[in-house]
Amino acid sequence: MRLPPFDRFVRGLQLAGVLMLGMLIGAIVYNSFYIAQFERIVSLKSELEVQLEQYEQDIKHLKEFKNQHTVIKGIIPRIETEAGQNSAKPNLDKVAEAELIKRIKEDLTPYIGKSIYEIDSDAQFARRLLGRIDYNDVYGKDYTVEVKTMLVVDNVLHLWVNVRYSAKSPS
Secondary structure: OOOOOHHHOHHHHHHHHHHHHHHHHHHHHHHHHHHHHHHHHHHHHHHHHHHHHHHHHHHHHHHHOOOOOOEOOEEEEEEOOOOOOOOOOOOOOHHHHHHHHHHHHHHOHHHOOOEOOOHHHOHHHHHHHHOEEEEEEEOOEEEEEEEEEEEEEOOEEEEEEEEEEOOOOOO
């Protein structure tokens, strides 16, 4: 039995290999664009959820305190960014940052409805607030939050906080 010469098929196999390689590279590029777009959509979704929750709380509190003009009607915490490369501040993703802001708002709900002139009446709570607060298990990580500045403007309590990784105690 005689075998046909293989030299006739070399050029065709090279073209088939280049075609397969092109398909593979095209799939990789397409997948990377898809993943980048998906991550952008997830971060946008978390930001919009935080905004929606804030707006719903604002509407509820505005209806509740619409006739009282000297009470705190809302709370807006902000996480400060630190300059420099050697800062101890963790690189927070949008989802973890949104969860931390949500937990800070939950801790500060007793201030909503209080008079802005009598905000210092709950001194122990203010001292605990201005100290360090540990938030455990925020998407698998522990954080320490320290309030740097509190300001009441237009019946809204604004907070600037620093976030650091929490030092776990040895077991």
